[in-house]
Amino acid sequence: MAFWKTLGKVTSAIVEIGANSVAESQRKVGNRIQEYERKLSNAESSDKMNNPEYARKVNENRQKFETAKQKVYTNQSSTNKSVNKNHNGETTIGNKTIAEWDSKWRGLGLLGSLSLSDLSAYNQSIGLYKAEMGGKIYYIGRAIEYNNGGFRKRLRDYVRESDSARTHKSGGKMNENADRIYISILVMGHSQEEVDAVKALESALVVKYLPEWNVQFKKL
Numbered sequence: 001m002a003f004w005k006t007l008g009k010v011t012s013a014i015v016e017i018g019a020n021s022v023a024e025s026q027r028k029v030g031n032r033i034q035e036y037e038r039k040l041s042n043a044e045s046s047d048k049m050n051n052p053e054y055a056r057k058v059n060e061n062r063q064k065f066e067t068a069k070q071k072v073y074t075n076q077s078s079t080n081k082s083v084n085k086n087h088n089g090e091t092t093i094g095n096k097t098i099a100e101w102d103s104k105w106r107g108l109g110l111l112g113s114l115s116l117s118d119l120s121a122y123n124q125s126i127g128l129y130k131a132e133m134g135g136k137i138y139y140i141g142r143a144i145e146y147n148n149g150g151f152r153k154r155l156r157d158y159v160r161e162s163d164s165a166r167t168h169k170s171g172g173k174m175n176e177n178a179d180r181i182y183i184s185i186l187v188m189g190h191s192q193e194e195v196d197a198v199k200a201l202e203s204a205l206v207v208k209y210l211p212e213w214n215v216q217f218k219k220l
Contacts, residue, residue, distance in 0.1 A: 029072060030207040030215070040065060059089075066091050072207060082197035091204075094188065094197035098204050105130065105184040112159060112178035122151035126195065127188035128202055129155060131174060131181040131213075138181070139170055139213040142202045144195050151185055170213040 040062060048054045069091050082094045090097050108114060111131065126146045131139040143154035158174045174181065188194050188201070206214045 030210045033069065033072070033207055036065060063089060069204075072203065080196045080200055082194075083200050093201045093204060094194065098201070098208065101186060101188075101201055102205070102208075105186050108183045108185060110179060111155065111174065111181040111183050114155060114159075114183065116152065116156070119152035119155060122185065122187070123149055124190050125150045125185075125187045126190065126198055127151070128186040128198065128205065130184050130186075130205075130211075131177075132184070133177065133180050133182070137209045137211045138177075139174060139211050140202060140205050140209065141170075142198050143185075144198055146190055146192070146195075150190075151187075155183060173213050 040058070043049075043058045044062070046054075049058065066085060066089055084092050084095075086092050086097065093101065108118060124146050126144045127142070129141050129143060129151065130137050131141075141154070143151045145153060149156075158171060159178050186201075188198050
């Protein structure tokens with residue numbers, strides 16, 4: 001009884017966060033989603049799933065949870081058609097689950113050492129990039145200018161003489177640590193059609209990993 005009372009409260013909180021994420025800090029949103037994911041995953045792996053009534057309640061809460069995550073990941077944009085659910089009820093972005101996208105990162109090297117030739121192949125590619133130091137993710141950003149340099153422009157902006165990409169504190173951190181930051185990219189497409197998916201996946205992965213430079217300097 002106590003389990004379902006707690007589970008129900010967490011479900012309600014997540015749905016509320018999904019509906020009112022503008023009023024919540026990104027860190028709080030991420031922590032609550034991670035908390036509920038653990039509780040729900042434990043319930044789904046329990047032997048009690050052999051009980052039809054228990055299984056029904058778990059599946060019902062899973063559906064509510066996935067709906068709440070969709071609201072968070074789309075930033076309340078009802079026009080973002082890239083976020084859906086697959087036949088298993090899992091949230092998908094651009095027809096892939098978050099876990100599937102998360103397995104497709106390509107390592108490029110240290111930010112400060114990346115040359116134009118290293119990045120020229122991605123001049124018209126859009127998607128996400130992540131900055132890691134010591135195996136820890138500090139920042140997740142997006143490159144969506146497919147007609148203006150793609151990943152090449154976005155990443156080079158952090159290290160070129162102009163400080164246009166460093167007017168935000170996160171950009172300053174990227175520049176200050178350029179020789180220690182390892183960059184990986186996630187190519188998601190090459191046109192306007194994929195931009196909404198890029199934005200939604202960025203939100204999803206920031207909520208999942210809570211990178212310090214994303215949540216420390218950003219107020220929703």
